[in-house]
Every structure is written in structure tokens, then in C-alpha cells.
Amino acid sequence: MPANSSSRIMRFSTFEVNLDTAELRQRGQKVKLQEQPFQVLAALLERPGEVVSREELCRRLWPADTFVDFDHSLNAAIKRLRDALGESSESPVFIETMARRGYRFIAPVGTGASQEGAKDIFSPTPAAKDFANTRAGIRWRFLAALAMVVISLVGALLFARYKTSGAPGEHLKSLAVLPLANLSHDPEQEYFSDGMTEALTDDLAKMATLRVVSRTSAMRYKATKQPLQEIARELNVDGVIEGSVLRSGNRVRITAELIDARTDQHLWGQSYERDLSDVLMLQSEVAQAIALQVRLKLTPEERARLQQGREVNAEAFQAYLRAMSLGGSRRPEIKKAQSYYQYAIQKDPGFAAAYVGLARSYRNLGEFRWLSPPEAYPPAKQAIRKALELDEKDCGAHWTLADLSWRYDWDWETTDRELTNALELCPNNAGAHWHKGWYSGWSGRGTDALAEMAKARELDPLLPLLLTGEVMINYHLRNYKAMVEVGRQDVTSDANSWIAHFLLGVGYEGSGRTLDAIPEYQKAVELSEGDQDPAAGLAHAYAATGRKEEAKKILREWQQQSESNYISPYMIATVYASLGEKDKAFEYLEKAYQERSSDLPYFLRADLRIDSLRSDPRFQNLLRRMNFPQ
Numbered sequence: 001m002p003a004n005s006s007s008r009i010m011r012f013s014t015f016e017v018n019l020d021t022a023e024l025r026q027r028g029q030k031v032k033l034q035e036q037p038f039q040v041l042a043a044l045l046e047r048p049g050e051v052v053s054r055e056e057l058c059r060r061l062w063p064a065d066t067f068v069d070f071d072h073s074l075n076a077a078i079k080r081l082r083d084a085l086g087e088s089s090e091s092p093v094f095i096e097t098m099a100r101r102g103y104r105f106i107a108p109v110g111t112g113a114s115q116e117g118a119k120d121i122f123s124p125t126p127a128a129k130d131f132a133n134t135r136a137g138i139r140w141r142f143l144a145a146l147a148m149v150v151i152s153l154v155g156a157l158l159f160a161r162y163k164t165s166g167a168p169g170e171h172l173k174s175l176a177v178l179p180l181a182n183l184s185h186d187p188e189q190e191y192f193s194d195g196m197t198e199a200l201t202d203d204l205a206k207m208a209t210l211r212v213v214s215r216t217s218a219m220r221y222k223a224t225k226q227p228l229q230e231i232a233r234e235l236n237v238d239g240v241i242e243g244s245v246l247r248s249g250n251r252v253r254i255t256a257e258l259i260d261a262r263t264d265q266h267l268w269g270q271s272y273e274r275d276l277s278d279v280l281m282l283q284s285e286v287a288q289a290i291a292l293q294v295r296l297k298l299t300p301e302e303r304a305r306l307q308q309g310r311e312v313n314a315e316a317f318q319a320y321l322r323a324m325s326l327g328g329s330r331r332p333e334i335k336k337a338q339s340y341y342q343y344a345i346q347k348d349p350g351f352a353a354a355y356v357g358l359a360r361s362y363r364n365l366g367e368f369r370w371l372s373p374p375e376a377y378p379p380a381k382q383a384i385r386k387a388l389e390l391d392e393k394d395c396g397a398h399w400t401l402a403d404l405s406w407r408y409d410w411d412w413e414t415t416d417r418e419l420t421n422a423l424e425l426c427p428n429n430a431g432a433h434w435h436k437g438w439y440s441g442w443s444g445r446g447t448d449a450l451a452e453m454a455k456a457r458e459l460d461p462l463l464p465l466l467l468t469g470e471v472m473i474n475y476h477l478r479n480y481k482a483m484v485e486v487g488r489q490d491v492t493s494d495a496n497s498w499i500a501h502f503l504l505g506v507g508y509e510g511s512g513r514t515l516d517a518i519p520e521y522q523k524a525v526e527l528s529e530g531d532q533d534p535a536a537g538l539a540h541a542y543a544a545t546g547r548k549e550e551a552k553k554i555l556r557e558w559q560q561q562s563e564s565n566y567i568s569p570y571m572i573a574t575v576y577a578s579l580g581e582k583d584k585a586f587e588y589l590e591k592a593y594q595e596r597s598s599d600l601p602y603f604l605r606a607d608l609r610i611d612s613l614r615s616d617p618r619f620q621n622l623l624r625r626m627n628f629p630q
Helices: 035-046 054-061 070-085 135-163 187-204 215-221 228-235 276-293 300-306 314-324 331-347 352-367 373-390 395-409 412-425 430-442 446-459 465-476 480-493 498-510 514-527 532-544 548-561 569-578 582-594 599-603 608-613 617-626
Strands: 009-012 015-018 023-026 029-031 051-053 095-098 102-105 174-177 239-248 251-260 265-275
Touching: 015 035, 035 054, 035 070, 035 102, 051 054, 054 070, 054 102, 070 095, 070 265, 174 187, 174 215, 174 228, 187 215, 187 239, 187 251, 187 276, 187 314, 215 228, 228 239, 251 276, 265 276, 276 314, 314 331, 314 352, 331 352, 352 373, 352 395, 373 395, 395 412, 395 430, 395 599, 412 430, 430 446, 430 465, 446 465, 465 480, 465 498, 480 498, 498 514, 498 532, 498 608, 514 532, 532 548, 532 569, 532 608, 548 569, 569 582, 569 599, 569 608, 582 599, 582 608, 582 617, 608 617
Parallel strands: 174 239
Antiparallel strands: 009 015, 015 023, 023 029, 051 102, 095 102, 239 251, 251 265
16 A cells, blocks of 8 residues: 555545445435446546557456456446446546547546645556456456346336336425535635535525525535435435535536435536636526426426526625635624625626625624614615616525514515515525515414425424524514513523523513523523613512612613723613603613614514503504504
């Protein structure tokens, strides 16, 4: 064995080949492959991109004194190899047939020893060692050849039977796009392969007749070694898309494979290569090919949306993907994403998706009170209007507009309409269903709300916010018993979610268990790094249990912080209401109204912290001015 044994490991797409142990693995799972097909693969991997003649392969597989039908046996070995790799001769992804000459390996190949990323992907590997031509080896090869003849006959019968049951992919009604492998092996490029996974998922989700699991659930299986059938069972899908992304300079290559996860049968595979500026059209082309394979009947509108890819500035697209890879619940992450979206827009002012991302950044900064409403929401609305001007069919833009119409414009009719528009454009968008459910619960339509959350669960079964969404619906319905029941599950599933702890605290307090609520509020304050909402909840619980000085301490801390940070007047009002100071509470509620605080529409009708104000005529006047939907 060579001193550097890692160089004997070859990688391409989702496969790994160990030339020393004669093993082929896909995503860590061993793929059954007989001796002769493996030797063919080894010979082709030694010289990727070059034609290996049929004569060379025959000499490698069979000694000169072997009596065998070389042409037939080589054809059988190639077929077995293609079956193992999940491709066909008509649509080769890995092995190209050169008529009357031989075969060529056409996919990018990397070695275990490579640390250089994309520049080593196309480098040939050292020659594989020939197996010893022992008498036992010759006997084994003869038996293997005989076995292949029998297997080929059985396979032909099974294939004939399969053809009568329908074309491959015809019965796939649901798919998951598993995380595309980063073939550069450069951790700095993970954002690119993850972003391409999300983009392909979003394109497929535009098709109404195909259920596509959202990216957040599929990403749980990144780098996993779980069998495909087990993954598909957990995600409740018929098929999966596997593949890889290779970026080298301004060139991008995507390899995609469609697999029937119920039978582990490879139905289709193809490689696509474009300049980075053509990547949006490349994504659409891959999605259209998959739609064709699963025999989708696309409407003219769906077909048009898939074909509307445009050129995009390469630097803008990379900045956009970097922004998408950042989280959306911490201020530093949101601010960094915001700067990437702004850079993308600067480089490509016609890039609609970057405007959507920018709008969401401003919206998030406003939602978590890191910016005041006048600082956050008008620029968010400006960005979303530009996005829709550039692409009126962007479903993400529509549900973001719905959210802004709810939080800042207090325009309930537009909110409902835009959520409906989003779901018509992207019926498989779990986020749109989640927001529709949340808004329906806020509107008092509990049955509709839970139905939308159930649809979101179907599309994104591992979405962390699913339980939180159900608790939030019960918050708006003031169903505190259900808040406690579901809230306990939510905290168990994600013990680091401050929102889960806060909502469980509300459930306890609404159920008359204020002492149980206090530690949940305290945990929420700790995890949120001082968010004003759980702090206001804690102040209310302190006041309710006679610890008014501790509630007042929270007010004093906010007064100090207000010199450099935005403090929501609505949250201040809740603490004054908790302390029984109604005049001060209404003073700050009026300030919240004047600045169009996003806390008012969200909290005003359901917040138990201001229950002491509800019978006051001033509160009824505020409700009338808000003009809430009936």
C-alpha cells in the first residue's frame, strides 16, 4: 500500500471509492458491486476525462487465456456499474459511451488526499493495482461471469414486468431535496452548496401537484449516513433528490439524481454546468428536468415561473447566498445578513430575491425591537415593493408584504390577500402556511389556524417553530390550558428557545400558576439576552406575587437603556399596568399607537398583562381606532 493511503480514496458526486478494499459507498452506505464492474470503475477513475478503450478494459478484466465472450461480458459489467451508480446510457452522469472506442468518466473526481478544494477536483489519481491472476482468481471470475449471465436474464424479466406498471417516477407524489454535497471539500464553500439546495427546493415547491419537503427539515440529514429509505420514511416522501455542487472560479456544476426511496431505485441523473451568472437559469433547468421525470402536469403559469430565470451578477449571487446562510434570530447575524443583501443589490439592482432578503432583515430588526418601528418598517416596505416590481410572482415577497401589512400598516385586508397570493404561487411553502396559520389564530379563526399549521407540519415535519406556532395560536385564543400542554412539548424539543419558555410562562400565568411562570420568564430573559417581552412578563408576574420593587427595577433598567437603545412604549405600558398605574399605562399605549408599534396589533387583544385596563373607556377607544377585523 502506498505511504499516503488517503490517496487511494476517490470521490465523485455522493460516492466514495476505496481502491484498496474494492468498496463503493454512497453517503457512507456500502453499495453492492461485483468484482468486474468495480475494476471497470477503477480503470475509469484512474484517467477521468480520458477515453479508456474496450480492449484495455478487457485485458484488465480477463487474462489472455480466459475463455469468455468479451464483448457481451464487458457490456454486462458496464450495465451493472451503471445500475450501481444510478444512471442510464441514454442520460449519462458519470460514464460516457464512446461509440466503437470505449468509455470515459465525465464527472468531477477528487481524492482523499486533496486539501486544495476545487483546483484538485479534475486531477487524475494514481493507477489502481491489478488483482493477482491466481488460479483461484480465474475460477472466481469465471463463476462471476456465469452469475452475471443468470442475473442479466432475471433482470430482463423484472424490467419487462416493471415497464408494464408505469414509467419511472410516474408515481412519485412527494420529494425531499437532500443537502447537495460540496465537492470542493472547502468548508468556506458550504454556504454555496446549502444555498443551491434551498434554491432548488424553492423552485420545486412552486408546483402544486408535487409535495416538496422544506429545506429546514431536509437539512437535518446533511452529512448523515442514514439509509435513504429511513430518511424518506421520517420525512414521509416517495422520492429524494441527491446531488452535488462544484464551484470553480465562475463556473458551477450541479449533479442531480432522482431516487425512488421506496425501492432505492435510481430513476434519473444529470449534470449541468454554467457560468455563475447563469445560475438562476441553471436552477430552473434542473427543476424542469425533475418535473419531467416525475411526470408532473404543469399549468402554463407553473411552467412560466420555472422558465423565468435571468442572469445575475456573480458577486451579487454569492453575497445573497452568504446572507441566506446566516441565522435570523440574533442581532449580529441579522445585521451581517443585511449588509450582504445591500451589497448584492448594489452589484445587481435587478436581483429581486436580494430585496426580499433585505426587507426581511429590517422586519426582523423591528420585530425583536432592535430598531424602532419608523426605522425598521418603512425601509422594509420600500424593499418589498421593489422586489414585487421586479418579480410579481415571488411568493416570498408576497408573504413578507403580508407580514409588514399586519405589523406596521395595520391593514388586515391586505394581509389576508397577500398570504393567499403567496400560497397560490407556492403551495408547498411551509413558511407561508405557518404565517397564514399564525394570522388566522390572531384573527380568532382557530380551526383554520390549526389546519394551516398541520399543512406546514406536512411540508416541514422537523421545523423547530411548529410547536411554537401552535402555542402562539392558543395564545391569541387565550386557551391557556392548551398553551401549557403544547408549551411543555415545545420546551422539551428545544430547551434553548426563549420564545418557548416565555409562552409556557404565559400559559402557566393564564392558568393561575404564576409561581410556576416566574422561572420560565427568567429563563426566557436569560436566553434572549434581555429581550423586552419576557422581561415585561417577568415584571407582571413579580407584581402579581407582591414583588413590586423587582418589577420597578425592570422599569428603571429600561429607562437607563433608552438613552442608547430603543425600548418599546407598549412594553413599558404593560409594566405600569401590572403596577396598577393606569394613567401611565395609557400614556405609553398612546405613544405606541403614534409610532405604529408592531406590538400593538400582536398583543393588544390577547395580552393578559393589560387585562386590568380592558374595562377602561380609554382602552375601548384604542381598540376602535385599531379597527381590528371582526
